[in-house]
Every structure is written in C-alpha cells, then in structure tokens.
Amino acid sequence: xxxxxxxxxxxxxxxxxxxxxxxxxKLIEEELPEEIGILTLQNTVLFPGxxxxxxxxxxxxxxxxxxxxxxxxxxxxxxxxxxINIEHPKQEDLFTCGTLARILKMIxxxxxxxxxxxxxxxxxxxxxxxxxxPFCKAKIKKRTEHYPSEEEARALMYNLKEExxxxxxxxxxxxxxxxxxxxxxxxxxxxIHFIASNLSLDVxxxxxxxxLDSLKEKGELVLQYLSNELKILxxxxxxxxxxxxxxxxxxxxxxxxxQIRAIQDELGENTFESELEELRARASKKKWPEEVxxxxxxxxxxxxxxxxxxxxxxxxxxxxxxxxxxxxxxxxTDKFDFSRVQRILDEDHYGLEKVKERILEYLAxxxxxxxxxxxxxxxxxPPGVGKTxxxxxxxxxxxxxxVRISLGGTHDEAEIxxxxxxxxxxxxxxxxxxxxxxxxxxxxxxLDEIDKVGNDFRGDPASALLEVLDPEQNNTFRDNFLxxxxxxxxxxFIATANTLSTIHPALRDRLEIIEINGYxxxxxxxxxxxxxxxxxxxDHGLKASNIKIKDDALKMIIQNYTRESGxxxxxxxxxxxxxxxxxxxxxxxxxxxxxxxxxxxxxxxVPRYENEMxxxxxxxxxxxxxxxxxxxxxxxxxxxxxxxxxxxxxxxGQLGDVMKESAQLAYTYLKSNCxxxxxxxxxxxxxxxxxxxxxxxxxxxxxxAGITMLTSLASLFTQRLVKPALAMTGEIxxxxxxxxxxxIKEKVLAAARAGIETIxxxxxxxxxxxxxKQDYIKHLKIIYVDRMTEVLDHALEPQPVKNARNLLPESKxxxxxxKAGWVS
Numbered sequence: 001x002x003x004x005x006x007x008x009x010x011x012x013x014x015x016x017x018x019x020x021x022x023x024x025x026k027l028i029e030e031e032l033p034e035e036i037g038i039l040t041l042q043n044t045v046l047f048p049g050x051x052x053x054x055x056x057x058x059x060x061x062x063x064x065x066x067x068x069x070x071x072x073x074x075x076x077x078x079x080x081x082x083x084i085n086i087e088h089p090k091q092e093d094l095f096t097c098g099t100l101a102r103i104l105k106m107i108x109x110x111x112x113x114x115x116x117x118x119x120x121x122x123x124x125x126x127x128x129x130x131x132x133x134p135f136c137k138a139k140i141k142k143r144t145e146h147y148p149s150e151e152e153a154r155a156l157m158y159n160l161k162e163e164x165x166x167x168x169x170x171x172x173x174x175x176x177x178x179x180x181x182x183x184x185x186x187x188x189x190x191x192i193h194f195i196a197s198n199l200s201l202d203v204x205x206x207x208x209x210x211x212l213d214s215l216k217e218k219g220e221l222v223l224q225y226l227s228n229e230l231k232i233l234x235x236x237x238x239x240x241x242x243x244x245x246x247x248x249x250x251x252x253x254x255x256x257x258x259q260i261r262a263i264q265d266e267l268g269e270n271t272f273e274s275e276l277e278e279l280r281a282r283a284s285k286k287k288w289p290e291e292v293x294x295x296x297x298x299x300x301x302x303x304x305x306x307x308x309x310x311x312x313x314x315x316x317x318x319x320x321x322x323x324x325x326x327x328x329x330x331x332x333t334d335k336f337d338f339s340r341v342q343r344i345l346d347e348d349h350y351g352l353e354k355v356k357e358r359i360l361e362y363l364a365x366x367x368x369x370x371x372x373x374x375x376x377x378x379x380x381x382p383p384g385v386g387k388t389x390x391x392x393x394x395x396x397x398x399x400x401x402x403v404r405i406s407l408g409g410t411h412d413e414a415e416i417x418x419x420x421x422x423x424x425x426x427x428x429x430x431x432x433x434x435x436x437x438x439x440x441x442x443x444x445x446x447l448d449e450i451d452k453v454g455n456d457f458r459g460d461p462a463s464a465l466l467e468v469l470d471p472e473q474n475n476t477f478r479d480n481f482l483x484x485x486x487x488x489x490x491x492x493f494i495a496t497a498n499t500l501s502t503i504h505p506a507l508r509d510r511l512e513i514i515e516i517n518g519y520x521x522x523x524x525x526x527x528x529x530x531x532x533x534x535x536x537x538x539d540h541g542l543k544a545s546n547i548k549i550k551d552d553a554l555k556m557i558i559q560n561y562t563r564e565s566g567x568x569x570x571x572x573x574x575x576x577x578x579x580x581x582x583x584x585x586x587x588x589x590x591x592x593x594x595x596x597x598x599x600x601x602x603x604x605x606v607p608r609y610e611n612e613m614x615x616x617x618x619x620x621x622x623x624x625x626x627x628x629x630x631x632x633x634x635x636x637x638x639x640x641x642x643x644x645x646x647x648x649x650x651x652x653g654q655l656g657d658v659m660k661e662s663a664q665l666a667y668t669y670l671k672s673n674c675x676x677x678x679x680x681x682x683x684x685x686x687x688x689x690x691x692x693x694x695x696x697x698x699x700x701x702x703x704x705a706g707i708t709m710l711t712s713l714a715s716l717f718t719q720r721l722v723k724p725a726l727a728m729t730g731e732i733x734x735x736x737x738x739x740x741x742x743x744i745k746e747k748v749l750a751a752a753r754a755g756i757e758t759i760x761x762x763x764x765x766x767x768x769x770x771x772x773k774q775d776y777i778k779h780l781k782i783i784y785v786d787r788m789t790e791v792l793d794h795a796l797e798p799q800p801v802k803n804a805r806n807l808l809p810e811s812k813x814x815x816x817x818x819k820a821g822w823v824s
Contacts, residue, residue: 027048027049027121027122028144030121030122032100032122032140032141032142033073033075034139035137035138035139035140036075036076036100036124036137036138036140037064037067037068037077037135037136037137038064038076038077038078038079038094038098038126038135038136038137038138039054039056039061039064039065039076039077039078040061040079040080040081040089040094040136041054041078041079041080041081042080042081042084043084043203044080044203044206045080045099045197045203045206045207045209045210046078046080046098046099046101046118046120046197047120047193047194047196047197047206047209047210048099048120048121048122048123048189048190048193049119049120049121049187049189049190049193049194050119050120050190050193050194050197051104051117051118051119051120052117052118052120052197053115053116053117053118054116054117054118055109055114055115055116056113056114056115056116058088059134060134060135060136061114061135062112062113062114063134063135064076064135064136065103065106065114065116066114067135068103069103069106069116073102074102074103075100075101075102075103075121076100076101076102076118077098077100077124077138077140078098078100078101078118078120079094079095079098079099079126080094080095080098080203080206080207081093081094081095082094082095082203082204084203090132091132091136094136095207095211096125096126097123097125097126097143097207097210097211098123098124098126098140099120099121099122099123099124099210100120100121100122100123100124100140101118101119101120101121102119102121103116103117103118104116104117104118104119105117110368120193122142123142123210124140124141124142124143125140125141125142126139126140127139127140127141143213144213145189145213145215145218146213146214146215146216147188147189147215148188148214148216148219152216153188153215156188156215156216156219156220156223157188157191159223160191160195160219160222160223160226161182161183161191163223163226163230164182164195164226165179165182166230167226167229167230168182170230170233170234170236170237171233182194188215189215192209192215192218192222195226196209196210196222196225199222199225199226199229200229201225205225208221209221209222276300276303276304279300279303279320279324280300282324283296283300283324286324286328287328287329287330288323288328288329289328289484289485291484291485292323292328292484295323295483295484296320296323296324299316299319299320300320302316303316303320315421315426319421319481322428322436322481322482323482325436326432326436326482326486327435327436327438327439327440327441328441328486329441329487330439330440330441331440331442331490332399332400332401332440332442332443334366334398334399334400334442335397335398336363336367336398338360338363338364340397341360341363341397341398342356342360344393344396344397345390345393345397348389348390348392348393348396349386349389349390349393350523350526350527350530350531351519351523351526351527352386352390352516354771355379355390355514355516358514359377359390359394359514362375362377362512363394363397363398366492373471373490374442374489374490374491374492374493375471375492375512376469376471376493376495376510376511376512377492377493377495377511377512378450378494378495378496378508378511378513378514379391379494379495379496379497379514379516380496380497380498380499380500380513380514380515381515381516381517381518381565382518382564382565383498383564383565383566384565384568384569385516385518385519385565385567386566387496387516388404388446388448388496390494390516391404391444391446391494391496392444392446394444394492394494395443395444398492400440400442400443400444401438401439401440401443401444402438402443402444402446403434403435403437403438403444403445403446404445404446404448405430405431405434405445405446405448406448406449407449407450407452407453407461408448408449408452408453409452409454410452410453410454410461411454412461413460413461413463413464414429414480415429415461416429416430416431416461416464416468417429417464417479417480418432418479418480418481418482419481420480420481421483426481428479428481428482429464429479429480429481431445431468431477431479431488432479432481432486435486435491441487441488441490441491442490442491442492443491443492444492444494445491445492445493445494446494446495446496447465447493447494447495447496448495448496449496449497449498450465450495450496450497450503450507451497451498451499451500451502451503452502453465453504462504463504463506465504465507466504466507468488468493469493469495469507469510469511470510471510474487474488474489475487475488475489495511500513517565517745517746518564518565518566518632518746519565519566519567520632520745520746520776521555521558521559521749521753522749522773522775522776524558524567524570525551525554525555525558527567527570528554528558528567528570528574529554532567532570532571532574533549533574535571536574536575536577536578537578539575539578540575540578540582542578542581542582542585545591545592546581546585546591546593547577547578547581547593547595548592548593548594548595549577549595550594550595550596550597552596553595553596553597553600556597556600556607557570557573557574557604558570559609559753560607560608560609560610561604561607561608561609562609563608563609564632565632573604576603576604577595577604580603580604581593581595581603613754613755614635614725614727614754614755614756616724616725617721617722618721618801619721619801620715620718620719620720620721620722620800620801620804621639621640621641621642621712621715621716622637622638622639622640622712622722623638623708623709623711623712623715623722623728623795624636624637624638624708624722624727624756625637625638625704625705625708625709625728625729626704626708626727626729626747626748626750626751626759627700627702627704627705627747628702628742628743628746628747629746632749632750633743633745633746633747633748633749633750633751635751635754635756636693636700636705636708637693637694638691638692638693638705638708638709639691639692639693639694639712640689640691640692640709640712640713640715640716641690641716642687642689642690642716642805642807643687643688643690644686644687644688645687645688646685646686646688647684647685647686647687647688648688648689649663649664649667649688649689649691650688650689650690650691651663651691651692652690652691652692652693652696653692653693653694653695653696653700654696654698654699654700655693655700655701656699656700656701656702657701658701658702658703659693659700659701659702659703659705662703662705662706662709662731662732663691663709665706665732665733665734666706666709666710666713666732667689667713668734669710669732669734669736669788670710670713670714670717672734673736674717676789677714677717677718677792678718679717679718680807682808682809683717683807686807686808686809687807689713689716691709691712693705702741703731703739703741704729704730704731704742705729706730706731706732707728707730707731707732707738707788707791708727708728708729710732710788710791711728711791711792711795711796714792714796715795715796717807718800719800719801719807720796720797720798720799720800720801721796721797721801722795722796722797723758723794723795723797725755725756725757725758726756726757726758726759726760726794726795727751727756727758727759727760728759728760728791728795729741729744729747729759729760729761730760730761730762730765730785730791731762732788736787736788736789737787737788738762738763738785738786738787738788738790738791739762739764740761740762740764740765741761741762741765744761744765744768744772745768745771745772748769748772748777748780748782749772749776749777751780752777752779752780756780757779757780757781758780758781758782758783759780759781759782759783760782760783760791760794760795761782761783761784761785762785762786763784763786765784766784769782
C-alpha cells in the first residue's frame, strides 16, 4: 500500500501548497452555482480541500475543462464513476455526490490530452441532470457537514495524527516532510480528507467516506482504515526482519559453500553443475530481448557439453558472463527539473550562455519526445574551454550515469564494434564496455576527441561510429563480439572536437554541432575567481586567508604567462603559484601572502609572452589590423615602405597564399582607382613596394587583413598618416567592396585590451558585435562600412605629413608638386 503518495510523486513535492486552514470558514459560507459542468473520475475520488493533478483524455472531458478554465471562477464539478472499467460512462453510471473544484493550472500535452491541477472546495449533491452533450451538466445543491464537539474534534485529530505518524515512521518511501505537513493541519475536515485521499482504498470506499456528512463518523472510519494500514505495515516489517535474518543465514551458507568449493578445487572435485545452476539463476533475473535469451540458452547448452579443461570452455564462459553483466533494458529515471539543470550548468561553468541555452533546448525536446531517443550532440571548440566538463554537468543535472572514452589516435574498427569471438582474448567494443561499467542503458556517453579518429589497414573507426551515432540505426547496434542487437537509442551521446574539418563528412552530418568559443580576458578572470582559485587553494591545503591575488596580478598571469583559448594553462599557473606560496608558509612561517604585479615574477618567473599594445606611429604606410588565433585575438601592425624600382610588390612576414592574394588585390585596386586619392599613375612605375607583417617567425593567413593592407598602401602613396588608435578588419574585392570576416568577438576584445579606440569593419559583422557584452566594449567606437572608399575616408588623416615625399620622377614634377600635397 502506498500512503501519502499520488500516482507519480509525493503530494508534498507538488508545485501547489496544501489547502490553507483559514479558507475553511469561507468554504462553509461559499454559495455554489446552480448548474455546473461535471467531470468524471475513473479510478479516484476528489475530496474538499485536497489538491490533485488529473489528466483529461476523453473528448467530453477535454471540452469541459477548456470551457471551465476560460470561465471567470474556473469552477468544475467532479464525480467518480461507479465502475472503473466503463470507458464512456453515462449519467446513471456516476455517483450522485461529488466535489466542487477549482482548476488551478492547465497544461496541454503533445498527444492532445490536458493535464489539470484541481483544488477541491465543497461537497455537493446532484439534484437533476440537465445536459449530456457535448459534456454532462447538472443542477446541484450544497451538502453541509456536521462538526463534533470541541473535545471530540481534538481527540479525533490527535488519534488520526498519531496513527499517521506511526505509518510514516514505518514506511521508508514516505518523506519526512509528511510529518511537518500533518502537524500544520488544524482543520479536522481537511485532515480527514487529506488522509483519506492518500490511503490505498478503492473508489467505492473513498466515495463512502466522502458521502458521510458527520465528521465524527467520517473520522472514525478513516481511523479504522489507518489502523488496518498500520497492522499491515507492522506485519510487513516483521516479515522483512525475518527475510533479513534468512538472508544473513544464506550469506553465511554462501561463504561456507565458497570455502567448500575452494577445498573441492584443491582436491580436484567437480563443481561444474553448481556453476551452471548459478548462471541459470542469474539469467532468470534478466529482462532481455528474446533474441538474447535464445543466444544465452544456446551457449549455456554448449557449455554444458564442454569439458572445463578445453580451451573453448573459457571462451564460451566469457561470452555468457558478458551477456549476464550487461544492463539489458535497465534505465535510470531522468530528472527533468529545468531550474535544477540551469543551476547546475551555472555552478559548473561561467558564461557560455548560448551553449547552455542550446543544451536546455535539447533537454526540453528529449522530455517531450515519446520515443525517448536522445540527440547526438557535438561540442566543438579549442582545448580547455570546458567541453568534457559540460558533458559531466549534463549527466549530473539529468541524474544519469556518465561514461567517457577517448577516441584520439583510435585506428582499429574493433575498438568500436568489438572483436569476433574466434580471436583469442576477444572483447566487445568500447561502447558496450562503457555500458557494462556504468550498469545502465541510458547514460550520458562522452566520445572525446572525435576529430582525431584515424583509419588504416586495420579498419575505419569513423565509419563504425556511423551506426552508433545514427538515431535511425543505433536501436539495433550489433557488436561483433555479442552478435546480438543492443539498443543504444536511449544513450545520450556527446562528442567533442577541436576542429570540424577532420571529421568524416557522413559522421559530421549526424551530429548537432554546438560551438564553444574561447574565453575573453574578462571571462577568464571571472572563471579564475569563481572556480580555479578556490579549487587550487583547496588542492594545496591553503586557506582563503593564506593567499590573496590582486586583480592586476591575475590579469598579468592570463596575459603574460598563458596563451590559450581555454583555462587549462591558467589552472596550471595558479597551481604553481599556490605551490610557491605553500613553500613560503612552511619555510618562513608566513601566514598571508598578497600576490601583485610587483612580486609576481618572484613566484612564476619571467613572463613568457608580451602582449602587443598600440603605439602611435608618425610615418605613413603603417596601419593596424586585427587577427584571430586559436588562443584569442591579436592586433597586427602592417608596414609598407617605398624603394626606387619598377613597380614590384614584395611581401614578407610568413604570409600564406590567401594573405598574399589579398595584398596583391589591394595593390591592384589602389592602382586602378588612384585618381580618387590624387595619386598620379606614373608613381607606380618608378617605386617598388615592400609590405611586411611582424612577427616574421609566425605563419599568417586569411583574407581579413585586406582592408588593412589597402589602408597601409594608400597611406604610403598619399603620404597621409593613419588616424591614431584605429584598427580594422575585413576582406576586400576588386570592385572595392568590404566583405565580412570571422572571429569578430576575439578581435574586438583584443583591440580593447591593446588600447584601440576605433575599429572599422564590414556592416554585415554588426550582428557579431551585438553578441559581445557591452561592458567589455563600451569605450570602443565601431564604424561599419560597405566600400573601401569609406574605409579610407575614416582611416586617413585629411592632410599629408610634414616633409612628405614627392613620389613623381623629376622629369614630371613641373607644375605637379601640389597635386597630391607632396613637397620636393
């Protein structure tokens, strides 16, 4: 018997509180409507004062609920049917006594049914039925209840609560909060109804309680049911104690049998039959498909005919034990409490708002889907940004087991599908091994480094993963070792990758890609404060009072001691810092150390990296670009100079093919449109241009420096400086259009850190800027452009520099020196 439990959950865990005691007087005086729509309950009874969830499936019920929910008072009559087996009851099949209820909440379910939460209010009697279609209606009158004397009421309440408390103490499934709920009930009527509602009684018995008008008689009847329940529980406890004693005896006998078996093994006596019986006993407890049962029976029959000394005996026994150890159709229950999921994701990871939103969307779909097939998600991003830990957080939030396998460097297809049993030492693949390890068929399964799966003469693991990660096929996954189908459809697979380019195209098509970008400086500082510093402090035995890291020092560690998108290197540096502090505390008895930029080198040594900061330039031909790297954004100085020659363009700085083409394109565009900036065409035939991008040892590529190169060349040929504290990024075309580029978030944040005040970029990149927190870029001015003419109008100073060079050859300088603002 289940006491104090509804069909699905404890009533005390519902979203609605128990009926307040002060409402009782209002209910007694409340006037009932003359006519009300009637909702029939098939297998329960609603009592006044009780809150109960109900699902309306019948067409009549759905129409009635919708109309009642949209009415002013949301009132509805609730009556139980006499025979629970009748699917479509008529008026004569219903009791005449029911409960007037208010609809507190209505939820539309995917299958068209309605789930409503009802709050019982008053008891009524049907006077006459007035309507049968489209739903039942009846004229009703109120039935009042007779209260006992004050002494009798107190005695009844005391006895009811005492009996209920004993039942709660004896029932392990009833939460302790039930006692608190009962103690807070001061109304005799509601106490009786509340207990009666939660007793395991049939409909007729509950209806009998409802129809009694004397609270004394009603209380005594409920007390009788409680006494019966208590006797059953006490008897059950005695039985459990006896079973426990018997189990202890069985355990003792099992140990003795094991000792006897060991002695028999030493004496060479045969224990083969007992092993077979043990295997059969284990198999009788499994709930596996018919195909697996046939395979087990076949192999067990084969084992019974083998001599234990034969080599095949070990192979067959290993196979049978694998069948028995796997969690066939064993699932954990998902916890779809989305506020809890959100809280856990926020606790474990700072930022990543878009990623968390996508995860919640997937979980919402998983909750609503009837087939329970899990989505196949792939977290894609640089190392150290929290891809694997996100998978752990999802498992913790859902209440599922978590298993992780690393696919990096996997070349053998058998790692996924397993080895055939004909091989010596054959085992199932790592997917099946992982399920055996966690003991459930619906864990969160992390496939780490899926982009690093290789293939060679031993097979193609990526192709084997196609079946595992295809929702249409993985419900019949067949491992080479098991040779029977295993259902993987309810496993939530989460893959991780650093790049998408190396993932098999067909495999990538099966994945729901969620990109996780690198963290900004501000995000890294917040992650360090919230997660990393407390963790490394605890790992090294330090208290919060032992070490204090100033924000400037933390910023210096991030910028000058690490260069990464994630926070793995930052974690290592903070751990090194804590080790140094621990040494100082132990050797020099210091109680507290404050880490500042001034003493940071004492603990971590010389900084490994120097951040490129903006420096003012007083010569033409130098422009500042913005670059994206795998560890974040950088500013990039692009320099160009002129030498006497014949119009050749030289490029240095380890530029890739795309970047070289961008430089050539910029130079050609400038020559083609030189009259727009008063540059005589003849100068291009008498000067060579050398364009260089520091640092020369670092390879660079990509189209995003196109407008920066053109600005550098235009500044050089017009002898006009680029405006101070200005940077830019964008691709150009021969027609002078500016095209959008990627990595905007990293580039803009890098510009803000480097002291840039103005950024020029393509107008189509505005949407990317809007995704950046405004607190990070509030001091930046961003100019959006569509054409190169706009770029140069915003980027170049209006007048040439003092002592600007005249680039025309001497033979053509007559009457020309002022044309472009040059001087001789």
